[in-house]
Amino acid sequence: MDIENFLARDQQKQLLRFSTAGSVDDGKSTLIGRLLYDSKALFEDHLAAVRRSPVNRASGPIDFSLITDGLKAEREQGITIDVAYRYFSTPTRKFIIADTPGHEQYTRNMATGASTADLAVILIDARNGVLAQSCRHAYIAALLGIRHIAVAVNKMDLQGYAQEVFERIRTEFAGFLERIGVREAVFIPMSALEGDNVVQRSTRMPWYAGPSLLEYLETVPLEPVTEGAGLRFAVQYVLRPGQTFRGYAGQVLSGSLRPGDEVLALPSGRTSRVKQIVTYDGNLDEAAPPMSIAVCLEDEIDVSRGDMLVPPAQLPHVSRRFEASLVWMHSDPLAPGRAYLLKHTTQQVTATIRRVVHRVEVDTLEKIASDRLELNQIGAVEVETNRPVFFDPYRDCRATGAFILIDPLSNATVAAGMIAERPRQQARPALDELRGIEFKASRVTPAERFARAGHFPAVVWLTARRELAYQVEARLFAEGCQVHVLSEDVESQIVPELAQLLSEAGLIAIVSTTSFDAEGRAHTRELVGAERFVEFPPRALPASDERAAALVRDELERRGIIRGSGRLMEGEGI
Amino acid sequence: MNTRLSHLRALEAESIHIIREVAAEFARPVMLYSIGKDSSVMLRLAQKAFYPGRIPFPLLHVDTSYKFPEMIEFRDSYPRQIGAELIVHSNREALAAGANPFRLGTQKCCALLKTKALLDALAAGRFDAAFGGARRDEEKSRAKERIFSFRDSLGQWDPKNQRPELWNLYNGRVDPGESIRVFPLSNWTELDVWHYIHVENIPIVPLYYARPRPMVVRGDLLIPAGNGFPLLPGEQPQPVMSRMRSLGCTYCTGAIRSEADTVPKIIAELIGFRRSERENRVIDHDQEGSMEAKKREGYF
Numbered sequence: 001m002d003i004e005n006f007l008a009r010d011q012q013k014q015l016l017r018f019s020t021a022g023s024v025d026d027g028k029s030t031l032i033g034r035l036l037y038d039s040k041a042l043f044e045d046h047l048a049a050v051r052r053s054p055v056n057r058a059s060g061p062i063d064f065s066l067i068t069d070g071l072k073a074e075r076e077q078g079i080t081i082d083v084a085y086r087y088f089s090t091p092t093r094k095f096i097i098a099d100t101p102g103h104e105q106y107t108r109n110m111a112t113g114a115s116t117a118d119l120a121v122i123l124i125d126a127r128n129g130v131l132a133q134s135c136r137h138a139y140i141a142a143l144l145g146i147r148h149i150a151v152a153v154n155k156m157d158l159q160g161y162a163q164e165v166f167e168r169i170r171t172e173f174a175g176f177l178e179r180i181g182v183r184e185a186v187f188i189p190m191s192a193l194e195g196d197n198v199v200q201r202s203t204r205m206p207w208y209a210g211p212s213l214l215e216y217l218e219t220v221p222l223e224p225v226t227e228g229a230g231l232r233f234a235v236q237y238v239l240r241p242g243q244t245f246r247g248y249a250g251q252v253l254s255g256s257l258r259p260g261d262e263v264l265a266l267p268s269g270r271t272s273r274v275k276q277i278v279t280y281d282g283n284l285d286e287a288a289p290p291m292s293i294a295v296c297l298e299d300e301i302d303v304s305r306g307d308m309l310v311p312p313a314q315l316p317h318v319s320r321r322f323e324a325s326l327v328w329m330h331s332d333p334l335a336p337g338r339a340y341l342l343k344h345t346t347q348q349v350t351a352t353i354r355r356v357v358h359r360v361e362v363d364t365l366e367k368i369a370s371d372r373l374e375l376n377q378i379g380a381v382e383v384e385t386n387r388p389v390f391f392d393p394y395r396d397c398r399a400t401g402a403f404i405l406i407d408p409l410s411n412a413t414v415a416a417g418m419i420a421e422r423p424r425q426q427a428r429p430a431l432d433e434l435r436g437i438e439f440k441a442s443r444v445t446p447a448e449r450f451a452r453a454g455h456f457p458a459v460v461w462l463t464a465r466r467e468l469a470y471q472v473e474a475r476l477f478a479e480g481c482q483v484h485v486l487s488e489d490v491e492s493q494i495v496p497e498l499a500q501l502l503s504e505a506g507l508i509a510i511v512s513t514t515s516f517d518a519e520g521r522a523h524t525r526e527l528v529g530a531e532r533f534v535e536f537p538p539r540a541l542p543a544s545d546e547r548a549a550a551l552v553r554d555e556l557e558r559r560g561i562i563r564g565s566g567r568l569m570e571g572e573g574i
Numbered sequence: 575m576n577t578r579l580s581h582l583r584a585l586e587a588e589s590i591h592i593i594r595e596v597a598a599e600f601a602r603p604v605m606l607y608s609i610g611k612d613s614s615v616m617l618r619l620a621q622k623a624f625y626p627g628r629i630p631f632p633l634l635h636v637d638t639s640y641k642f643p644e645m646i647e648f649r650d651s652y653p654r655q656i657g658a659e660l661i662v663h664s665n666r667e668a669l670a671a672g673a674n675p676f677r678l679g680t681q682k683c684c685a686l687l688k689t690k691a692l693l694d695a696l697a698a699g700r701f702d703a704a705f706g707g708a709r710r711d712e713e714k715s716r717a718k719e720r721i722f723s724f725r726d727s728l729g730q731w732d733p734k735n736q737r738p739e740l741w742n743l744y745n746g747r748v749d750p751g752e753s754i755r756v757f758p759l760s761n762w763t764e765l766d767v768w769h770y771i772h773v774e775n776i777p778i779v780p781l782y783y784a785r786p787r788p789m790v791v792r793g794d795l796l797i798p799a800g801n802g803f804p805l806l807p808g809e810q811p812q813p814v815m816s817r818m819r820s821l822g823c824t825y826c827t828g829a830i831r832s833e834a835d836t837v838p839k840i841i842a843e844l845i846g847f848r849r850s851e852r853e854n855r856v857i858d859h860d861q862e863g864s865m866e867a868k869k870r871e872g873y874f
Contacts, residue, residue, distance in 0.1 A: 003838045003839070006841075006842075007838060007841065011582060011769070011773065012580055013580060013581050014578050015578070015580075015581035015585070082733070084717040085717055085760070087711045094581040109738070112739060115740040115741045116740075116741060222578055236598055237597055239625075239626070239627045240627070241626050241627035241628065245626060249623070251590075251591045279625065280621060280622040280625040291583075292588075292590035292591050294625070329738050343745065344743075402741045406745055406747055411745070411747035411749065413745045416740045
């Protein structure tokens with residue numbers, strides 16, 4: 001064989017990560033052993049060691065399951081108790097298997113294996129049909145964002161390779177997969193022990209025309225990892241080798257990045273342009289996930305670890321509160337109100353679980369009211385953090401929607417979380433808390449308020465310009481205005497109501513939001529009225545906060561909300 | 575960019591991410607440097623992670639004093655050449671007491687000259703994170719190793735009580751005295767390592783390349799002659815075209831017959847005969863699960 005040729009081809013191979021899940025007796029270890037063996041990946045001496053082993057559960061010459069069971073304790077008990085990673089490759093792809101245990105108490109391992117997988121292989125024993133565990137595996141795979149599922153209906157040899165057995169299982173399980181939102185599933189009848197439809201297509205099931213498992217793994221289309229969220233670049237480390245170089249090291253999590261692109265840094269809200277994308281192998285014209293790069297910006301803006309570079313027109317959510325699905329992974333149950341450490345992208349914040357919304361009974365998908373989560377339970381919770389985090393719903397972007405919780409005392413990883421979509425329009429309990437402070441019963445008229453203040457009330461909406469917001473406030477205050485900033489720390493769900501309240505009180509409210517929140521902005525405009533709502537198209541304001549503040553002020557004057565500063569100085573106002 | 579990165583570039587990006595996380599989150603990281611091919615790859619990845627800056631942590635070599643002279647020569651030149659700081663540590667006490675594998679057996683020898691020396695060096699440097707070049711595909715007990723692997727204050731690993739590791743969110747929290755072993759090459763295979771050395775042109779110790787070398791031929795084993803290796807009656811070193819598949823101590827690293835004198839030829843050989851690289855390591859064969867037992871005690 002021409003080795004240079006081989007290497008050139010091998011270099012172009014893609015990587016597919018998949019997880020496997022199955023019960024102790026589903027024959028999962030046998031399947032993986034067979035996959036490794038038949039794809040010629042097994043080293044001869046590993047095989048020899050297996051042949052020598054005193055425990056050999058299989059009747060045949062080779063017990064494939066022993067190849068994958070790693071730890072001594074497991075070998076003695078005959079069960080797989082932790083995630084094991086296996087590697088093999090074929091001429092077209094390179095594979096990483098996260099082999100996860102199927103036993104009920106080890107849900108956490110299944111979630112672990114699924115978290116990095118593109119695809120899940122779920123094993124069903126043809127003799128037993130669909131079990132609660134099969135559903136649990138599929139549910140966890142879907143929850144962790146796996147888009148492709150291969151259902152291996154195994155041990156067909158023990159069912160006489162009968163088509164109706166396979167069809168019965170397929171009909172039943174396809175129904176379940178549909179209920180949990182899995183769109184891409186293939187079903188493969190199989191005997192891992194005999195090798196039917198694992199690597200080679202079986203001749204014993206002529207009624208099945210689909211691919212073998214390996215054929216499917218080699219051909220399933222892999223989406224580019226550029227996810228739907230736009231650029232997300234979390235700064236890991238600041239490189240400052242000398243006085244002149246300042247690079248932000250990190251991995252592109254989503255979207256893409258080119259020199260010249262405008263980026264906004266969170267949480268500061270400052271914008272700049274990408275000067276260069278630096279790597280050891282030379283500067284790049286473009287970077288995409290999952291590249292690890294260093295980014296240099298045109299301007300000296302303060303960026304440190306945990307900050308995120310994003311496109312100004314595609315901001316993530318920025319909030320201290322969000323709802324998430326949680327997989328609880330520790331024997332100490334979740335304690336609402338307790339402080340945990342939350343690690344999200346390259347940020348670490350303190351977090352409390354305000355409330356458990358419900359627990360999900362995975363076998364039935366039933367949502368059960370609960371005030372706690374125990375080991376291996378899954379539920380929906382409300383999270384509150386001490387500092388805002390920058391996120392996308394997990395469904396849109398795994399990298400910016402995922403987090404782990406760490407117990408600050410034991411340092412144990414206690415939970416894995418996936419941030420949910422923002423349910424703005426449904427429950428808005430915060431509004432109840434604002435009841436009674438509106439101005440409906442007030443005897444002071446808006447005209448009287450205007451006369452006292454010397455200006456009309458207004459709401460100024462600024463996106464991702466925190467420093468600017470405070471400069472505008474200072475400037476207007478110096479001119480005698482009554483003015484107040486609603487900062488990004490205010491819970492974004494009640495911003496429209498608070499802005500309305502301030503404007504009814506006669507104030508100029510400056511909303512400083514880090515989130516590109518079209519819905520909140522529209523709602524606020526509706527509440528305060530378009531004539532009192534002042535906003536600026538993206539990039540309409542100069543990068544300099546001072547010049548931008550002057551421009552905002554002039555716009556307020558042009559709209560007749562405040563009077564010209566000259567006239568105020570002459571004492572004609574108020 | 576609508577295509578995925580190739581598997582090598584994807585592995586590279588993941589490893590660089592891991593190395594940077596450690597540099598950002600730990601007070602005193604150190605990179606275990608064994609001089610072998612995996613260390614060479616790890617070192618290149620560290621260079622890439624901090625380019626154009628220098629590697630912000632030292633390298634540590636645990637010297638058993640039984641390493642090949644070619645390894646020591648390489649160790650003393652290459653890291654310096656790329657501007658990395660190198661610490662060398664030995665268990666002098668044990669060496670002075672005459673520790674060697676013939677007298678003590680390989681298990682006890684390793685325990686003293688590798689495991690104990692390593693733990694002492696980590697404690698002396700108050701290192702809270704130590705990178706190792708181990709890969710999950712090397713050996714069964716390593717298949718379940720975490721990328722961030724927690725060690726208690728005695729440097730011990732508890733395989734039953736590992737922190738779950740999801741996505742690329744690594745939990746590096748430790749209390750004083752505890753530490754994390756970090757394996758940036760976890761997801762690399764032996765073939766990936768060689769392939770990367772090839773495409774990146776990474777310098778490696780010449781012992782990996784086939785050359786006629788004086789060998790003691792004992793059964794299936796080829797043992798490098800010299801270095802004080804005691805011969806059995808009637809044994810005579812003879813020149814054999816051979817190379818090392820992995821580098822350890824002189825007594826415990828067997829050579830293989832090979833004609834592979836370039837990296838592509840090594841890869842061709844690797845694909846051709848499919849035998850696990852640790853096979854020639856005497857220590858793994860001591861007893862069933864011996865690597866796992868060593869790891870529990872603190873061996874890498």
